[in-house]
Amino acid sequence: MERSERINLLRSRLASLRAEELKIEAELCELEEAQTTTETESTTTCSNAMPHNESKLSSTEIRRYSRQLLIPEIGTKGQLCLRNSSALIVGTGGLGSPCAMYLAAMGIGTLGLVDHDIVDYSNLHRQIIHSEAAASGTPKVVSAHMGVSRLNPLCNVRLYNVLLDSTNAKDIMRNYDIVVDATDNAATRYLINDACVMLGIPLVSGSAVRLDGQLTVYNYNGGPCYRCMFPTPPPVDTMANCSETGVLGVVPGIIGCLQAMEVVKVLTHRKKNETPSMLLFSYRSQPHFQHIKLRPRKPTCAVCGDSPSVTELADYVAFCGSGPNDNAPDWRVLDDPAQRVSCREYSQVVGDLRKPHLLLDVREELQFDICSLPNSVNIPMDQFDQRRDELERILRDLNGAPIYTVCRRGNLSQLAVKYIREKLSYDQCYDIARGLIGWQQDVDPNFPAY
Amino acid sequence: MSEAEEITVNVEFSGGMERLMKDQASSIQAKLPEPATIRDLIIHVRDNVVEDKKELFSKNDTVCPGILVIINGSDWEVEDSEDTVLSNKDTVLFISTLHGG
Numbered sequence: 314m315e316r317s318e319r320i321n322l323l324r325s326r327l328a329s330l331r332a333e334e335l336k337i338e339a340e341l342c343e344l345e346e347a348q349t350t351t352e353t354e355s356t357t358t359c360s361n362a363m364p365h366n367e368s369k370l371s372s373t374e375i376r377r378y379s380r381q382l383l384i385p386e387i388g389t390k391g392q393l394c395l396r397n398s399s400a401l402i403v404g405t406g407g408l409g410s411p412c413a414m415y416l417a418a419m420g421i422g423t424l425g426l427v428d429h430d431i432v433d434y435s436n437l438h439r440q441i442i443h444s445e446a447a448a449s450g451t452p453k454v455v456s457a458h459m460g461v462s463r464l465n466p467l468c469n470v471r472l473y474n475v476l477l478d479s480t481n482a483k484d485i486m487r488n489y490d491i492v493v494d495a496t497d498n499a500a501t502r503y504l505i506n507d508a509c510v511m512l513g514i515p516l517v518s519g520s521a522v523r524l525d526g527q528l529t530v531y532n533y534n535g536g537p538c539y540r541c542m543f544p545t546p547p548p549v550d551t552m553a554n555c556s557e558t559g560v561l562g563v564v565p566g567i568i569g570c571l572q573a574m575e576v577v578k579v580l581t582h583r584k585k586n587e588t589p590s591m592l593l594f595s596y597r598s599q600p601h602f603q604h605i606k607l608r609p610r611k612p613t614c615a616v617c618g619d620s621p622s623v624t625e626l627a628d629y630v631a632f633c634g635s636g637p638n639d640n641a642p643d644w645r646v647l648d649d650p651a652q653r654v655s656c657r658e659y660s661q662v663v664g665d666l667r668k669p670h671l672l673l674d675v676r677e678e679l680q681f682d683i684c685s686l687p688n689s690v691n692i693p694m695d696q697f698d699q700r701r702d703e704l705e706r707i708l709r710d711l712n713g714a715p716i717y718t719v720c721r722r723g724n725l726s727q728l729a730v731k732y733i734r735e736k737l738s739y740d741q742c743y744d745i746a747r748g749l750i751g752w753q754q755d756v757d758p759n760f761p762a763y
Numbered sequence: 764m765s766e767a768e769e770i771t772v773n774v775e776f777s778g779g780m781e782r783l784m785k786d787q788a789s790s791i792q793a794k795l796p797e798p799a800t801i802r803d804l805i806i807h808v809r810d811n812v813v814e815d816k817k818e819l820f821s822k823n824d825t826v827c828p829g830i831l832v833i834i835n836g837s838d839w840e841v842e843d844s845e846d847t848v849l850s851n852k853d854t855v856l857f858i859s860t861l862h863g864g
């Protein structure tokens with residue numbers, strides 16, 4: 314057999330084995346969950362933990378964790394603490410991936426994973442617990458279960474394939490020794506914080522966007538809770554998220570690893586002497602890390618204060634003005650539907666009709682470089698004012714032919730139409746509703762939407 | 764006013780805060796007449812350093828929710844928040860909290 318033929322054969326066998334592994338994993342997760350549920354029903358206590366001697370490491374454990382046992386800060390005593398402890402990670406994305414992997418590898422006894430999402434191809438550059446094979450719709454918790462069990466089968470994993478909300482948060486979190494906030498939105502952050510305060514559980518909170526990351530342990534040892542620091546949610550406009558503003562893959566990785574380290578410190582009782590602090594990380598700054606000293610718990614805090622006003626979990630989406638699924642709101646700027654065309658309608662303008670027109674892409678240059686429709690001209694919306702002369706020249710040259718504006722999902726393009734119609738008095742102007750994402754869904758499935 | 768009555772404060776922006784500033788500056792030096800409080804600095808930054816979305820930085824002469832103010836490495840609530848008096852060569856960091864992950 315030719316070598317290249319053999320290579321191709323091996324590659325395709327690996328691909329099918331990996332797909333097979335995921336299928337097995339999914340069935341296993343389902344059966345294990347059913348078994349745990351029956352056990353919990355038949356016995357009064359939650360008996361999901363592996364049977365082991367509470368005060369002794371097995372010889373397998375000693376071999377596996379020997380390099381960690383040699384560190385005085387951990388030792389056999391610390392390792393036993395880890396083995397007899399449980400941690401819940403909310404979110405198995407960029408932060409949760411490395412955090413779950415390291416906690417499992419280091420020997421946490423029970424690891425709970427909460428996520429309602431499925432693995433998407435655009436997750437893979439940072440959510441390293443998930444494999445490419447899972448990126449066609451496998452639930453993140455199933456994919457994460459595979460990642461963890463490959464690393465360390467001694468770790469007892471509990472999966473919660475649900476969206477954490479005020480109806481289920483306390484029931485899920487109740488039995489854990491520590492909670493890791495690895496989520497991506499303000500509403501869930503307030504929810505997790507309040508539940509942790511009510512249940513008396515320390516919270517290791519991390520976040521990362523673009524090139525920056527932040528890490529804090531809340532509700533621990535007289536320190537503040539998340540609400541002590543942020544009593545009022547930020548304006549909705551300032552809540553940057555990864556799908557809109559991007560993130561360098563390794564940045565949540567760095568913060569997620571540090572979250573795992575903080576979990577170990579808390580569980581092995583090595584954090585008691587530290588004062589409350591927040592760690593800031595930036596790709597840009599030199600040095601990359603900065604430590605800031607935080608206020609203590611606030612007696613006036615709405616949830617952890619001396620006379621709290623928040624005593625039950627509430628509606629956090631309403632409180633924050635946006636929720637876990639509101640990453641990309643659809644704006645309605647143009648009230649007149651006659652000023653908008655659908656992607657299909659525009660495809661006829663360029664296709665059968667061959668109508669003379671101008672396609673104006675109003676996204677910023679960085680995004681225009683990722684992908685664009687043929688023959689489109691790029692003038693970013695935020696440069697309209699400074700490039701007004703150029704725009705007016707373009708409109709003059711059009712001689713009344715229509716101008717279509719486009720952006721990623723049909724938001725900015727509406728503002729552009731408003732600008733061109735009102736400020737430049739050019740009436741033949743329409744936006745392409747749902748933008749390039751709509752184009753990919755309705756017209757050209759091969760167009761690289763991002 | 765003579766030079767002696769002015770203080771210079773190092774101002775830093777991070778966590779995306781720098782994107783609101785002119786030239787996306789991540790640090791500037793602010794000269795303020797003495798005595799100056801953090802509130803004076805917030806007003807100075809809002810009026811002279813923030814590019815155009817001033818409402819995302821400051822409201823009612825203080826910072827918007829979600830922005831932490833760090834004075835020489837400490838959360839400003841360890842000091843006196845807006846009323847903290849600034850000294851020459853102090854470093855003040857404005858940082859927006861991140862929610863992504």
Ligand SMILES: [Zn+2]
Nearest residue numbers: 538541614617
């Ligand atoms: Zn609090």
